[in-house]
Amino acid sequence: xxxxxxxxxxxxxxxxxxxxxxxxxxxxxxxxxxxxxxxxxxxxxxxxxxxxxxxxxxxxxxxxxxxxxxxxxxxxxxxxxxxxxxxxxxxxxxxxxxxxxxxxxxxxxx
Amino acid sequence: xxxxxxxxxxxxxxxxxxxxxxxxxxxxxxxxxxxxxxxxxxxxxxxxxxxxxxxxxxxxxxxxxxxxxxxxxxxxxxxxxxxxxxxxxxxxxxxxxxxxxxxxxxxxxxxxx
Numbered sequence: 001x002x003x004x005x006x007x008x009x010x011x012x013x014x015x016x017x018x019x020x021x022x023x024x025x026x027x028x029x030x031x032x033x034x035x036x037x038x039x040x041x042x043x044x045x046x047x048x049x050x051x052x053x054x055x056x057x058x059x060x061x062x063x064x065x066x067x068x069x070x071x072x073x074x075x076x077x078x079x080x081x082x083x084x085x086x087x088x089x090x091x092x093x094x095x096x097x098x099x100x101x102x103x104x105x106x107x108x109x110x
Numbered sequence: 111x112x113x114x115x116x117x118x119x120x121x122x123x124x125x126x127x128x129x130x131x132x133x134x135x136x137x138x139x140x141x142x143x144x145x146x147x148x149x150x151x152x153x154x155x156x157x158x159x160x161x162x163x164x165x166x167x168x169x170x171x172x173x174x175x176x177x178x179x180x181x182x183x184x185x186x187x188x189x190x191x192x193x194x195x196x197x198x199x200x201x202x203x204x205x206x207x208x209x210x211x212x213x214x215x216x217x218x219x220x221x222x223x
Contacts, residue, residue, distance in 0.1 A: 033211060043201060048211035086153065096141065096205065097166065098212065100153040 002027040002089050006101035013108050019074040021104045023087030026068065033088040033098065034061050034072050043086075046072070077108045112136075114215035116202050122221045123192055131187040131218045135204030142185050143205070143212060144177055148198040156200075159185065192222045 003026040031050040037043045047061040063070040087101040115134045135142050144156040155169040159179045179185040203212040
């Protein structure tokens, strides 16, 4: 069964700073998800990636399959980016049920 | 509808009562998942439906929990004889085909008094 570790658990930044959140997992996977959870609990899928890098606006996600590691970057951070960011991977190599990291609480101060 | 919807958005119930939570997946999505997020905890898998196959119930925490998916679309998660530890946000997600991303609903916040 896959184990997922995220770091840091909590992150406070000033508006405009470059943010990096890391995710490591233990079992080879087909794809990794980055999710965003705002206060109130709603979850939005940010990225699903299986190799290389994806970019959406100020968000960039990278994955290194060999090292079983992914990073989520936020450029020019803004207070509205404040949320919990969650990494998720399949529980087993070939499955689609997800197992989730504990999440990173990001607070961006103006 | 454009996304996954869930109802109710909030549910407060008394210990021992039964509750039903509903999920409407994205039209045409064959896979549907239920997850739970207890206060201060990470998300955990509960149950997974894929097409007409028997559901994967391996994540259900007790036999008080059950779920069904009628007509391959709408799903209902039922919790019988609710306990205070059942208080959590219950999230539903749907997926179109293998390796496609899961789309999450807004969740139902359940509070058991």
